[in-house]
Amino acid sequence: MTPDFDKGNGLLSIILQDRRTGQVLMNGFMNEEAYEKTVEEKVVWFYSRSKGRLWKKGETSGHIQAVKGMALDCDNDALLIQVEPHGPTCHLGTQSCFGDDHFSVQSLEKIVERKIAHPEEGSYTKYLTDEGLDKILKKCGEEMTEIVIAAKNDDKKEIIDETSDLMYHLLVMLQHQGVSLKEVEDNLKERHGENLTYKVREDIDEW
Numbered sequence: 001m002t003p004d005f006d007k008g009n010g011l012l013s014i015i016l017q018d019r020r021t022g023q024v025l026m027n028g029f030m031n032e033e034a035y036e037k038t039v040e041e042k043v044v045w046f047y048s049r050s051k052g053r054l055w056k057k058g059e060t061s062g063h064i065q066a067v068k069g070m071a072l073d074c075d076n077d078a079l080l081i082q083v084e085p086h087g088p089t090c091h092l093g094t095q096s097c098f099g100d101d102h103f104s105v106q107s108l109e110k111i112v113e114r115k116i117a118h119p120e121e122g123s124y125t126k127y128l129t130d131e132g133l134d135k136i137l138k139k140c141g142e143e144m145t146e147i148v149i150a151a152k153n154d155d156k157k158e159i160i161d162e163t164s165d166l167m168y169h170l171l172v173m174l175q176h177q178g179v180s181l182k183e184v185e186d187n188l189k190e191r192h193g194e195n196l197t198y199k200v201r202e203d204i205d206e207w
Contacts (some may be wrong), residue, residue, distance in 0.1 A: 012027060024098055025098075137173065
């Protein structure tokens with residue numbers, strides 16, 4: 001599909017979304033030139049309506065938005081761009097222009113990744129990684145057993161609590177083994193995603 005710039009008087013509405021967390025980061029506009037530069041350079045360019053010129057997101061701060069996927073809406077006049085943000089997206093210093101109250105499993109993965117990369121004394125994540133893989137796997141097994149017991153007891157709150165504990169320990173294990181949640185998601189998509197009605201184009205070179 002080809003973007004329709006005519007509907008917006010030469011402009012296309014753009015939504016940036018964090019590829020890893022799914023968080024909506026900002027809304028902006030592109031003219032055709034900004035779109036072509038974005039496709040060519042694989043970093044996001046916008047058209048400033050107030051200044052009447054092109055600008056690269058992060059050109060001053062260095063917080064560029066690396067393009068990882070694109071999807072046009074059904075009318076071809078709005079574009080979703082999945083990105084890897086290199087720093088806060090908003091000029092106010094927040095990750096998103098819509099506030100930072102978003103949380104997801106991907107957000108937790110980022111937290112675990114940061115705690116492993118920058119360990120702090122007293123951190124439980126540091127304790128697990130210092131103890132090594134056997135300790136991490138032991139905790140995964142213990143939490144799975146707790147889920148089974150909670151389910152057998154038909155205790156919904158306990159199921160939620162123990163599943164939360166298991167997901168955290170699984171993320172620690174994945175990070176320890178060098179496996180990203182994105183790789184797991186891609187595998188699940190390959191197995192079960194044939195009926196998805198929404199697809200993000202990742203072959204940027206062909207846009």
